Amino acid sequence: MKKSISYFIEKAADWLFRKRSPALMVFRAGVYLLPLTLAGGWAVSIMYKDTERTLSLGYQSSSTAQFIVGICLIVDVGLMVLGAVWEYQRYRDEKKRNDKKKTIVIEQRGLVDTSDSPLSEFIKNKCSWPVESIVNDIREKITDNVISRPDVALARVNNLKMSLSEKTAQSAASDISIAYGGVSPVPFTFYTGYLLDDESQISVYDWDRDVGDWRGLDDVDDGEQFSIEPSSIKGNSVVLAVSVSYPVDRQAIASVFTGLPVHYLSLPQLDRNNHWSKEKQDRLSGQFLEYCKTLLGQGVGHIHLVLASQNSIAFRFGQAYDKRNLPSVSAYQYERHQPVRYPWCVQILHEAGKKPSVIQTEFKHVA
Incomplete structure (x- = not known):
C-alpha cells in the first residue's frame, strides 16, 4: 500500500513539476489558475461583536462577477482536460516509436x-x-x-x-x-x-x-x-x-x-x-x-x-x-x-x- 501511494505521489509530482512538454504546460496552466478562479468566487464575511459594539465586513460578488468566474472555471477545467488528453496522446505516440x-x-x-x-x-x-x-x-x-x-x-x-x-x-x-x-x-x-x-x-x-x-x-x-x-x-x-x-x-x-x-x-x-x-x-x-x-x-x-x-x-x-x-x-x-x-x-x-x-x-x- 505504501509503495502504491509513493508511486502515485511520484508520478503526480512528475506531471505537475518535472516533466517538460507543451501538453503539460497547458495542463499546469489549468491547475495553477483553478485556485485563483475559485478564490475569486468566494463570498467573504467577517464579523466582530462585543458588549459595546458590532463590526461587520462583508463581500458578495455580483451576478456578473459570478458569471465571469464561471467562464474562467470552465476554461481552467478545459485546459486541464485538454492538457491531460494531449499528454496521453503524446505519451502513447512516443511509446509506440520507442517500442521500435x-x-x-x-x-x-x-x-x-x-x-x-x-x-x-x-x-x-x-x-x-x-x-x-x-x-x-x-x-x-x-x-x-x-x-x-x-x-x-x-x-x-x-x-x-x-x-x-x-x-x-x-x-x-x-x-x-x-x-x-x-x-x-x-x-x-x-x-x-x-x-x-x-x-x-x-x-x-x-x-x-x-x-x-x-x-x-x-x-x-x-x-x-x-x-x-x-x-x-x-x-x-x-x-x-x-x-x-x-x-x-x-x-x-x-x-x-x-x-x-x-x-x-x-x-x-x-x-x-x-x-x-x-x-x-x-x-x-x-x-x-x-x-x-x-x-x-x-x-x-x-x-x-x-x-x-x-x-x-x-x-x-x-x-x-x-x-x-x-x-x-x-x-x-x-x-x-x-x-x-x-x-x-x-x-x-x-x-x-x-x-x-x-x-x-x-x-x-x-x-
Whole structure:
C-alpha cells in the first residue's frame, strides 16, 4: 500500500513539476489558475461583536462577477482536460516509436575492469527504449596489463561484426542506434573503429579514470590541432607517430623501426583529459585522415601507426581511416617494460583475401 501511494505521489509530482512538454504546460496552466478562479468566487464575511459594539465586513460578488468566474472555471477545467488528453496522446505516440527503437551497446574490456559499471547500464539511464549489450572481454588474456595472446583477442574482435549483425537483423536501420566504449589495447580499439566505420551513427563514450565511470564526449572544443613534424626521407613504408595523451617513445621508435621514415603528429598539451570534446575529436580525426592522404600522395604504400591516445581517440581514428583508398596500416602495441617496446601490431592489408592479423615485431631491440 505504501509503495502504491509513493508511486502515485511520484508520478503526480512528475506531471505537475518535472516533466517538460507543451501538453503539460497547458495542463499546469489549468491547475495553477483553478485556485485563483475559485478564490475569486468566494463570498467573504467577517464579523466582530462585543458588549459595546458590532463590526461587520462583508463581500458578495455580483451576478456578473459570478458569471465571469464561471467562464474562467470552465476554461481552467478545459485546459486541464485538454492538457491531460494531449499528454496521453503524446505519451502513447512516443511509446509506440520507442517500442521500435533499440540501442546496441558495444563495450570492450581489457586494460581496466569495468564490469562493476557496465556501459549498458550507463546508457539505460539515458534512454527509454530497450538496450542490448555486446561485451568484448579479453581480460583473461592480460596479465599485469600485458596481453599474452593478442591473436586470440583479435579473433574475438573480429566476431563483433557478426554479433552486431545478429542484433540488428530484425530491425530497420532507422530504429537502431549504436553506443561504443571501452578500455582496450590501442591496436584492437583502432581496428574496432576500422571494422565498424560503415555502421550507422555511433555514439562514443570513454572511461573517466578520475571518477571511475563512463562519460560522454561533452566538453567544449579547445581548438587544439596537431603540430606536424614530417620526415624528409621518402619511402614506400613509413612510421606515423601520433601523440595525444602521452608522448610517443621516440627512442624506441628509432630503434624498433630502424631505417624507416618517421612522421610525427603531436598536440601542444599532452594530457589524459584533453579528449572530452566530440568536436575536437572530429577535427583531430579529420586532420589525421588528411595527413594519411598526404602520405598516400607521396607514394606511401604502408603506414606503421604508433598511437599514444585515449581509447575513444583510437576508435575515432580507426573510423576515419579510409579502407578503400588509403595505404594499408599496422597499429602497434606499446609495452614500456619489455625489451621490444613495440612487440606486436594488428596488420590490416588492403589486398583481396588478406585478413587482419597479429604480427610479432622482428626489428632491432630497444637499446
